[in-house]
Amino acid sequence: MTPRPYRMGRRQAAVDKTRARIVAAARRLLLARRPTEFSLEGVARRARVTRMTVYHRFGSRRELLEALFDELAAEGGMSHLRNAFQQPDAEQALADYVATFVRFWSSGRLIHRRLRAQGVLDPELERALAARQEWRRQGLRVVAGRLVQRPADDLIDVLFTLTSFETFDTLAGGTRTPAQVTSLVLGLVRGALGLALPSPTLPKSSRNRSAG
Amino acid sequence: MTPRPYRMGRRQAAVDKTRARIVAAARRLLLARRPTEFSLEGVARRARVTRMTVYHRFGSRRELLEALFDELAAEGGMSHLRNAFQQPDAEQALADYVATFVRFWSSGRLIHRRLRAQGVLDPELERALAARQEWRRQGLRVVAGRLVQRPADDLIDVLFTLTSFETFDTLAGGTRTPAQVTSLVLGLVRGALGLALPSPTLPKSSRNRSAG
DNA sequence: GGTTGACTATACAGTCTGTATAATTAAATT
DNA sequence: AATTTAATTATACAGACTGTATAGTCAACC
Numbered sequence: 307m308t309p310r311p312y313r314m315g316r317r318q319a320a321v322d323k324t325r326a327r328i329v330a331a332a333r334r335l336l337l338a339r340r341p342t343e344f345s346l347e348g349v350a351r352r353a354r355v356t357r358m359t360v361y362h363r364f365g366s367r368r369e370l371l372e373a374l375f376d377e378l379a380a381e382g383g384m385s386h387l388r389n390a391f392q393q394p395d396a397e398q399a400l401a402d403y404v405a406t407f408v409r410f411w412s413s414g415r416l417i418h419r420r421l422r423a424q425g426v427l428d429p430e431l432e433r434a435l436a437a438r439q440e441w442r443r444q445g446l447r448v449v450a451g452r453l454v455q456r457p458a459d460d461l462i463d464v465l466f467t468l469t470s471f472e473t474f475d476t477l478a479g480g481t482r483t484p485a486q487v488t489s490l491v492l493g494l495v496r497g498a499l500g501l502a503l504p505s506p507t508l509p510k511s512s513r514n515r516s517a518g
Numbered sequence: 519m520t521p522r523p524y525r526m527g528r529r530q531a532a533v534d535k536t537r538a539r540i541v542a543a544a545r546r547l548l549l550a551r552r553p554t555e556f557s558l559e560g561v562a563r564r565a566r567v568t569r570m571t572v573y574h575r576f577g578s579r580r581e582l583l584e585a586l587f588d589e590l591a592a593e594g595g596m597s598h599l600r601n602a603f604q605q606p607d608a609e610q611a612l613a614d615y616v617a618t619f620v621r622f623w624s625s626g627r628l629i630h631r632r633l634r635a636q637g638v639l640d641p642e643l644e645r646a647l648a649a650r651q652e653w654r655r656q657g658l659r660v661v662a663g664r665l666v667q668r669p670a671d672d673l674i675d676v677l678f679t680l681t682s683f684e685t686f687d688t689l690a691g692g693t694r695t696p697a698q699v700t701s702l703v704l705g706l707v708r709g710a711l712g713l714a715l716p717s718p719t720l721p722k723s724s725r726n727r728s729a730g
Numbered sequence: 731g732g733t734t735g736a737c738t739a740t741a742c743a744g745t746c747t748g749t750a751t752a753a754t755t756a757a758a759t760t
Numbered sequence: 761a762a763t764t765t766a767a768t769t770a771t772a773c774a775g776a777c778t779g780t781a782t783a784g785t786c787a788a789c790c
Binding site for chain 1 (some may be wrong): 763764766767768769770771782
């Protein structure tokens with residue numbers, strides 16, 4: 307009746323490997339030329355695993371996609387946010403904050419776009435992904451709070467919009483580099499905060515393309 | 519061999535009716551609680567038509583969705599753009615232009631969101647929808663051109679982004695009214711153009727919520 | 731009365747979904 | 761060494777959707 311105690315020990319390594327293979331497969335499939343190539347069938351096939359294994363590991367399509375997002379977030383240079391928050395200069399902190407997110411979106415652009423689309427088709431996933439954006443909003447509260455007395459909710463929402471993936475994606479278009487997008491976004495962000503336009507330290511290659 | 523000449527005459531009325539029923543069904547289904555309810559099967563069912571008829575009329579799923587978008591655009595108060603362009607005051611013209619698009623996005627919010635998602639899953643559709651946005655960009659060139667000597671491409675892209683559905687959708691969130699969103703967007707637009715912040719004539723209910 | 735073209739009926743082969751049940755296998759425990 | 765545990769497989773099911781194809785119905789037109 308009472309189950310015998312059981313430690314996964316080195317079995318865990320195999321489990322982790324399988325899990326990683328599945329997420330990696332999902333990732334590659336979300337990058338496929340044909341967007342519809344993404345399916346649990348396909349993921350399982352490319353991970354050389356049964357579809358049942360995918361359900362076992364993740365429980366649902368939604369949770370697999372959440373895991374994929376989390377992997378991207380873990381890789382995506384978010385550690386640089388430390389730098390931003392440690393900046394003694396508030397304006398520089400803001401610039402670092404913006405640049406960090408632009409680089410994040412940029413590094414997984416196609417995946418983020420398709421992940422979002424999957425979210426629109428699955429409200430649960432949408433909520434899960436939206437929840438992961440809340441700390442971006444919180445960060446904005448902190449960074450903006452150093453430049454503005456008591457940032458209104460409207461202001462935070464504006465900054466949240468300007469640093470969103472959608473703004474990045476539209477602004478980047480087919481040609482603009484991350485640095486160029488950062489420059490444009492930062493211009494808008496500074497404008498919203500009522501700061502002078504020439505921004506602090508930024509790669510000069512993207513400096514002369516600022517809008518306004 | 520040579521087909522006998524044939525005018526559709528009053529048969530055309532029936533054809534148009536069928537077509538309209540199909541588009542209307544597509545529309546209702548894109549608004550369904552479950553986003554996945556949308557399918558050609560479902561559309562055909564709700565239009566009391568065979569799936570074959572849908573293919574007959576539109577050729578493909580993509581073209582049906584294009585037709586739906588065009589219907590929205592035709593209804594969506596785009597005629598108000600005349601007003602904007604006829605405004606003698608350039609700043610007021612800008613305000614009208616922004617307000618018109620915010621109202622447009624707002625009136626079909628959920629559909630636009632899901633239409634976009636369908637686009638991400640179908641590159642052909644994405645291109646078709648993107649093409650329909652080009653005249654928004656052209657309009658921005660005109661309206662901005664009245665306020666700025668020779669608007670740079672960067673500037674136009676920024677304005678294009680600020681007036682996009684995505685910006686509207688993110689800013690609107692769960693609670694903001696179209697007028698409130700207009701106020702926020704217009705603030706950003708004016709900032710990008712280097713104009714003073716208090717905007718011209720705008721419903722005062724949304725005036726005091728401007729960011730910055 | 732013949733012809734045209736919209737719409738229907740039906741079918742096919744393929745893919746995907748979520749769930750269920752039983753079998754396999756290797757590591758962990760005793 | 762024998763037993764137990766949990767990951768993974770093997771199959772199956774019922775249902776839905778996709779795009780395409782073929783043949784048929786029917787009312788409007790000539």
